[in-house]
Amino acid sequence: MSTLAYEVTQALSGKVSECVYMGPRGTHFGSRPVAFKFYEDWESDQSLRAGQGAPLEDERIFDLMRNIITGYSIDALVAYHPFYYGPAMVEVGSFLGLPTAVMVHGTELTSQFPTSIDPARKDMPDSGADSLSTRLVRTLERASAVLSNSNFTAQIASRICPDVKPQIVGCGIPVKLLDLLESRSPSYSGDVRARRRARLGLGSATTVTYVGRLVRHKNLFQLIELGAMTGFQIVLIGGGPLRTQLQARAIEAGANVHFEEEASDERKWQVLEASDFGYMMSDYDSVSGGFEGFGIAMLEYSAAGAVCLSSGGHGMADFAHHGFTTFDPRGADGELSGEVLKNLAADEPSMNQLVSASRALLRQEYTWSRVAEKLLEAL
Numbered sequence: 001m002s003t004l005a006y007e008v009t010q011a012l013s014g015k016v017s018e019c020v021y022m023g024p025r026g027t028h029f030g031s032r033p034v035a036f037k038f039y040e041d042w043e044s045d046q047s048l049r050a051g052q053g054a055p056l057e058d059e060r061i062f063d064l065m066r067n068i069i070t071g072y073s074i075d076a077l078v079a080y081h082p083f084y085y086g087p088a089m090v091e092v093g094s095f096l097g098l099p100t101a102v103m104v105h106g107t108e109l110t111s112q113f114p115t116s117i118d119p120a121r122k123d124m125p126d127s128g129a130d131s132l133s134t135r136l137v138r139t140l141e142r143a144s145a146v147l148s149n150s151n152f153t154a155q156i157a158s159r160i161c162p163d164v165k166p167q168i169v170g171c172g173i174p175v176k177l178l179d180l181l182e183s184r185s186p187s188y189s190g191d192v193r194a195r196r197r198a199r200l201g202l203g204s205a206t207t208v209t210y211v212g213r214l215v216r217h218k219n220l221f222q223l224i225e226l227g228a229m230t231g232f233q234i235v236l237i238g239g240g241p242l243r244t245q246l247q248a249r250a251i252e253a254g255a256n257v258h259f260e261e262e263a264s265d266e267r268k269w270q271v272l273e274a275s276d277f278g279y280m281m282s283d284y285d286s287v288s289g290g291f292e293g294f295g296i297a298m299l300e301y302s303a304a305g306a307v308c309l310s311s312g313g314h315g316m317a318d319f320a321h322h323g324f325t326t327f328d329p330r331g332a333d334g335e336l337s338g339e340v341l342k343n344l345a346a347d348e349p350s351m352n353q354l355v356s357a358s359r360a361l362l363r364q365e366y367t368w369s370r371v372a373e374k375l376l377e378a379l
Contacts, residue, residue: 001027005080007174009036011372020072039068049084050132061088069096076379082108082139090142099379101145106153106293106315109160112136116159118286140164145378149294150315167378171296172368178303182359185273185305188352196274205233205256206345209275211268211297214240217290219281226329227255229338235271237263272304276345281311292316299366302358307351319366325358
C-alpha cells in the first residue's frame, strides 16, 4: 500500500464514521497501525488493467465494489490511482449515484500522453478502446471529481482532458511526526546538528542530504558538483541505476559523498535531523520522462528542520518559495553559486527563519489530515 494511500485513508478514518480500503491481493501495511477496515481483493489481476481482458475485469470489480458499498453503507468513493480500479469505480459510482473522486499524481498521466509535458515528443498514445490511454481519459471524464497532488499535475490533466478541472489536495506528512520532530529540533542550530552527525558516524562538515531514487531527473550530478565547490558533505540515501556513475563522479570531482543504499525509516530521520540542508533540485528528463509531480521529500526535509534546496520547478512550485520556505542555490544565470550557499549556512538566523517558515506552511497546508479534509471538501 503506497504511503499516500495509507496516510490519507488513515486520516480519513478519524473524520468519517466508516472508512473501507479495498486493495489488490498481497496488500500489506507492515508494522503501521490501521484505523480503517480492509478488504483484500483476492481475485485481483493487475495485468488486466488494459487490453482485451480489461472489460471483463471491470465487470468483476464493479460487482465486487457494489457488494462492498452495500455491505458497509458507503456514501462516497475515492480511487487513489486512475488505473486498474479507477474505471470500474467511476462506473459503479455513477450507477449508484455516489460522488466518486479519482486522484492523479503526474507521471501516470505523462506515461500515456508524453506531449502533455514535452511538446517535442513524437509519441502518440494508443487509441484502442481498451488501451491505458483511452481508459485513463474515460475515467477522468466520468469521475465526479479529479484530485491532484499539485497545480502542475492539474495542468497536465487539463491538457489531456480539457473539460476536467482538477482540485488540488497536495501531499503531506503525519501531524504526530511533525510534532515530534519540532519538539526535538524547535529551531535550527548548526552545532546541534554537527553533534548529531558525530553520533551517527558522519563527518562534521555542513551536510546536504538527498533521500530517494538515484535516477536522472533528480539532478544528482549537480548535487555532487555543489559538494565539490563548497566542501560540504553530501549524503545520498537510496538506490538506483545511477549509483555507480555518481560514485565515479564523486571521486573525480573530489567531493565528500557518503552513500547509503538501504536505510531504515529510523535511520533516515536521524540523518535528516543531523543535516543542514535537504536536496530537491529535480528537472524534467526527456529520456525517462521523469519529473517531480510534487516532491514530498521537500516536506520531510523541512519537518526535520533542514533547509530544503529546491529549484521550485514543476510540482515543487506549490511548496517551494525561494527565500521563504526553500532556497535555490543557483544565481540569476542559472549556475550554482557555492559562495551564496556557504554564506547562508554560516547565517544561523537566516537558516532558522527558513526552517520556521517552511514548518508553518507545512502545518497549515501539508499534513495528511489537511489532505483528507481537502478530499472530503471536493466530494
